[in-house]
Amino acid sequence: MQNFAEWIGNKQISQDRCEERSIHMLQALFNKKYQPVNEMPHLFHWANFLHVVNQSEIAADGHPKKGDFLPPIPFPRRMWAGSRLEFIQPILVGQELRRVSEISDIQFKQGKNGELYFVTVNHFIYANDELVIKEQQDIVYKPETIITNNVSVTTTPVESPCRNYSFKQQHSVDTTALFRYSALTFNGHKIHYDRPYAMQVEGYPGLVVHGPLLATLLMQTLQDKYPDKIIKKFEFRAVKPVFDFNEFYICGDVQEQTAELWIEHSDGHIAMKAKLTFQE
Structure with a gap:
């Protein structure tokens, strides 16, 4: 375990502009090409402030090399684990x-899988x-995967979960959509x-759907079904x-002031x- 406490407080400032064209390009990914827009849809800001580096500065996983803004954590696998906005x-x-x-915290944890x-x-x-948006983002770093020849995608179904569904909509994401969102x-x-x-290298059974893409699908679906909620x-x-290769469902339990998706x-x-949380 290495101590990266000195990286807490590290800051970075980025400049950009809200452009109609980039909004339309993301809208097309969600089958909403050229819908009238005068403001940025929620979570579309993730296509702004892009981290532009030279090709020589790209690490083996395709991310920019660590050690500039983010600490040089030695674990090679990194994922966007979640956000609060x-x-x-x-x-x-x-x-x-x-x-x-600004980096606000760095923690080492012993998880159930390492x-x-x-x-x-x-x-x-x-x-x-x-000030228009506050966001707290969690990035998780994992050790190198030990690859075996027994990759399995079979999971045990859960027993009839007791969930309240205001909506349940089937969806899938193909390789073209993954490429377009990456681009x-x-x-x-x-x-x-x-x-x-x-x-x-990373031991997955297929291509991974971006976490922020899934989050945006949740947001888009909720707003399509409840357009008047702020x-x-x-x-x-x-x-x-x-x-x-997964078929999955976009689900929601929507109440007056809150929603679980x-x-x-x-x-x-x-x-x-x-x-x-909705505006009262």
Whole structure:
């Protein structure tokens, strides 16, 4: 175990702009091409403030090399584990954007499947110098995978879970959608498009669907079904991977002031959990 406490407080400032074209490109991924828009849909800001580095600065997994803003944690596998967001004001098309990011915590944990590092990053997003979004992001780092020849995708179905469904909508994500989302977010992580790497290096049974893509599907579905609700807070946590060959369900239990959302595998297992708070 290494101590990375000196990295806590490390800051990074990024500049961008809310562009109508980038919003339309993401809308097309969700089958909403050229719907009228004057403000950025929730979670579309993940396609802004992209980390642009030279090709020579890319690590073996497709991410930028560590040791610049993020600490040089030696574990090679890294994933976006979840986020907690507060939406303060809308982001309007044409506004100048600024994001101030700061590492707020680094923890070493002994998980049930091995050692883990968790890095928490606070993001404060400003539009025309007014605070519009607060986000706390969790990044998990895992040790190298020991690959065996017995990769299995079989899981034991859960017994008739007792869940309240305001909606349950079947969905799937194919390789083209994975590529397009990776391209729109400038995400070079190979687990999303390089099948030999995903299976032979990281030990997955297929290509991994992006956590933020699943979170955005939850948000988009909720807003499609309840367009009049104003969302003030949103948080999500990845529980179990979704792969490109999976059929899954986008589910929600919606109440007056709050909602529970989740991604549910066809066998009943939960892949992602989310909570929303609506404006009163």
